[in-house]
Amino acid sequence: MQQQDSGAHGAGTYEDRLREQAHLLKQLRLERGNPSLRKIEARAQELFGQGREERLLPIATQSAAFAGRYVGLEKLMWLVRTLMSWSEYGEQCQAPPRRSPELAAWRDGWTVLTGLRPPRGATSRPSPVPPVVLPAAGEGVLRDGDGSLLSPEQSEAQARRLLQEAKAEAGTVRRNAVKRAEALLTEAEKKKDEITAEAKRALDSAHQEAKALQEENQRVRDEAWGHALGVRKEAANDAERLLATATAESSAMIQKSRQDADAVLAGARQDAMAIRERAEKLRDRIAGEVQDLHERARRESLDRVRAADRRCEGLLASAEERLAEAEATARSVVAEAQTEASKTRIAAVRKAEGLLREAEQKRASVIREAEQDAERRQAAAGGPQGQAHAGSPPPA
Known part of the structure; x- marks a missing residue:
């Protein structure tokens, strides 16, 4: 014990x-x-x-x-x-x-x-019972453990006592075994309940983690789509703003070119009119001088009249030549002004077309970069569930 x-x-x-x-x-x-x-x-x-x-x-x-x-x-x-x-x-x-x-x-x-840790299979054993030596044939008595003979009464008492001790020891061993079995059953039930609770907690934790992962993937996907839409909208706004700026600049340049051409043409016309007025004044003055010379020639001799006529004719020829030169100069100035205005207008139109092409290219590049960024974000946000939703349309 x-x-x-x-x-x-x-x-x-x-x-x-x-x-x-x-x-x-x-x-x-x-x-x-x-x-x-x-x-x-x-x-x-x-x-x-x-x-x-x-x-x-x-x-x-x-x-x-x-x-x-x-x-x-x-x-x-x-x-x-x-x-x-x-x-x-x-x-x-x-x-x-x-x-x-x-x-x-x-x-x-x-x-x-x-x-x-107790060894496997170790169980409690009852105390050893002293050996009993059976009597030899004809003796009718029992021998004790030391070999001494017992009387029949003592042998019977010894046998009854040993039987009672064996029954008591067997009952104790049986009670201990029942208690041990009950304790093992209780511990097994307790461990079974603990394992069941732990499995349930693990299952709940796995469900919660899967739900959280699904919500996180959906949130990342929504953020990626929102960012992509924002970038695309911003790119479209930038492209429209650049297009409007280029259109305004080209219109301003064309208007300025027209104003410069009109100013050059107006200046050329004013110069031509001034030259013509000066030529007419010079012609009138020369005609007056010729008339004065004619009047003086009548009073002078015929030679002087003839010389005056020749001089007048030379002056008239010179005046005609100067008038022709003035008209040619005026026409040349007007032609140069028209040529310069045409060149300025062509250059302004070409520059406006270049700005428009550049704005279109930048708009296409920005939209393409926005779409690539959206695809990269969607790919980065994808896991097992993110890849499953990769083909779904973007949220409204």
């Missing part, structure tokens, strides 16, 4: 150690952002599963560790190092190496726990 009580005390210490280890693992998981079991499994495979086909930390192993059941040292170290690969803010960081001082406390705790 003393040996059975000692074994029960050792099992209780082992159970306490298991519960303490599970509590520390849960606390470490909460401190590192409370990742889901599936996320821990994927992170462990990413960190330590290079070149391995089997899963390092399946969900069943994690559930056993968090529920207070025994796991091996290697899997415990993988679980602890994987949880430590997240910071206190839930962000991924470098996992501690195998010989890190941070893992010493976990390794020592597992060593103590393994030392307290």
Whole structure:
């Protein structure tokens, strides 16, 4: 009985150690952002599963560790190092190496726990019963353990006492076995409930993560489409503004060219009119001088009259030549003014056409860049669900 009580005390210490280890693992998981079991499994495979086909930390192993059941040292170290690969803010960081001082406390705790672990198949056994030696033929008595003979009354009493002790010991063993079986059944039910609750929590967490991921993908997709539409609208506004600016500049240049041409033509006409007026005045003055000379010639001799006539004819010829030169000069000025105005107008029209082409090219380039940016954002926002929605039309 003393040996059975000692074994029960050792099992209780082992159970306490298991519960303490599970509590520390849960606390470490909460401190590192409370990742889901599936996320821990994927992170462990990413960190330590290079070149391995089997899963390092399946969900069943994690559930056993968090529920207070025994796991091996290697899997415990993988679980602890994987949880430590997240910071206190839930962000991924470098996992501690195998010989890190941070893992010493976990390794020592597992060593103590393994030392307290009872061996498999170990059960409490009843105290040994002293051997009873049956009497030889014809003796009619029993022998004690030391070989001394007993009387028939003593043998009968000894047999009854041994039978009662055997029945009492068998009842004790049976009661202990029933209690142990009931305790194991209770623990199994409790562990079953814990596993069911943990599986339900894991399933709820997975559903929540999937829903959050779907909402995040939809939000990113909506933002990408909104940004693309905004960029496209802004590009269209810029193109229209550039087109309006180019049209206004070209109209202004054409108007200015027309004004410059009109000013040149008006100046040329004014110059031609001034030259013509001066020529007419000169002609009138020469005609007056000729008339004066004629009058003087009548009073003078015939030679002087003839000389005056020749002089008058020369002056008239010179005046006609100067008048012809003035008219030619006026026509040349007018032609040059018209040519210059035509060149200015052609240059203004060509520049306006160049500005219009440049505005159209810039508008097409901006729209193309906006569409490419929208496609890149949509591709960057795509995951398994983002790719599934990639072919859907943009929101209204």
